[in-house]
Amino acid sequence: MPPTVSIQNVSKLFNPGQANQVLALKEINLDILPGEFVSIIGPSGCGKSTLLRLIGDLTTPSSGAVLVNGKPAHQARLDQDYGMVFQAATLYEWRTVSKNVQLPLELKGIAKTERENRAKEMLALVELAGFENHHPWQLSGGMQQRVAIARALVTGPQLLLMDEPFGALDEMTRERMNQELHHIWEQTNKTAVFITHSIAEAVFLSTRVVVMSVRPGRITQVIDIDLPRHRDVTTREMTRYFELVNQGREALRRAEAGL
């Protein structure tokens, strides 16, 4: 199977040739296969967000190539091949919940009735049925982030890019959101790239965890999460889960030490 995302020897240099030149990413190689859930963890400033933005063609590599669905990342963006979720929900406050979810469809020029139906479907998927006509400011942080996920899914992309989507949520809400995100991933069979600071979150959600180190950002370890594909509350009580979390913590410690 050809990879959904193929990162080939990618380096990213910020402010090249200037005094504040920074090598944010160094010779990254990573293939992500269809249906995988890959989490990227690493200390702050290791370039994990930059890596995600490279996949989304929101920034370009200084060298190397990024392919999405076998195409250059730029073409994939033009084709709306992925949906993106940011740390802030980034809902437009002048739009209702349904209208926010419809935005990507509007940009594609889809007719109104179909837009509304698909928004309704997606909101049901993230368990927000009945909230179509509410405004973002009437929802809690967790609910807003679920709207953002519905918006990312509404065009039916095979690839979901998420940049610390639950970073701003409290622990309880976060665990519930993890559960729901897993449920959505399991149901829709998407490929997901997920940036996080939380090892527990990464292990719970992923099929693979990529550990990055800082200055320059590079991949130091890839941990295969050999838990059953289906995850639920009992997953967090499994011995193997604890082992993997510990393994991740150890890898992160080594990454922070620059090893």
Added chain:
Amino acid sequence: MAKQTTDQTGFSDVAAGVDAVIPARKQSWLQYYLPSILIFIFAIVTWELFVRLFSIQEFLLPAPSAIYNSLSLNLNQLLKLGWFTTKEALGGFAIGCSLGILVALATARWTIATEALMPFAIAANSVPILAFAPILNNWFGVDNPVSKMAIVAVIVFFPVMINTVRGLTLVDANALELMASYAANQYDVLFRLRVPNALPYIFNALKVAAALSMIGAIVSEYFGGNRSALGVYITQEAAQFRFANAWAAIILACIVGITLYLIVLTVERFAIPWHPSVRGEER
């Protein structure tokens, strides 16, 4: 506001037990405005007593009752003068605000042009534009209402343009990135993101412009013009020591100015019900 109440009620039904809370506090109209009304009455009564107790000369400060008498006696004439001046204010408001918004929209596409022009716009905004009134009177003819409209238009143009540009450019970086992630074109970014984002800024500017337009129209009339105008009437009555008449005209101008402001405020409530400054009052 009935719509919002329904929304909130509907919401708490659906969300009962869910992690969201909407603070709802309802006040009656009277409860809300009662303190302001009491202060107004108190001020008028104090003014009246002050003038009577200390026998203040009318040319210094006429009593509210004297102003009221003048107002009711000359009401027909005053209304006619007021309407003439209001038309100038409205014309200038419409021209100045439309041009301000259009120029801002045009510059939104060319960031470099905006950056080059903004210092000049801000400098022009702090120039006492009324100083140009005699010149504009000369250009368009002192008796021609267009000369007054031109002054009003120039006065309101800059705050409207500067605020609109601000609203079009001060857009959340993530919101722009979201558009980029969907490969949205310039047109979509402008009309689906930048313009809605600018609306609160535009309405703030329009509120300022509403007040400015009446001031501009009257002061421009101080420099001469058609005798059937409020500003000309005020200068003439004052020159002939009929100060109660001048005050009556000033009060009328105030009422018109406040009315224009309230009209903009009402339109704002319907246009951007989602904005915190509008929905904030519901909390």
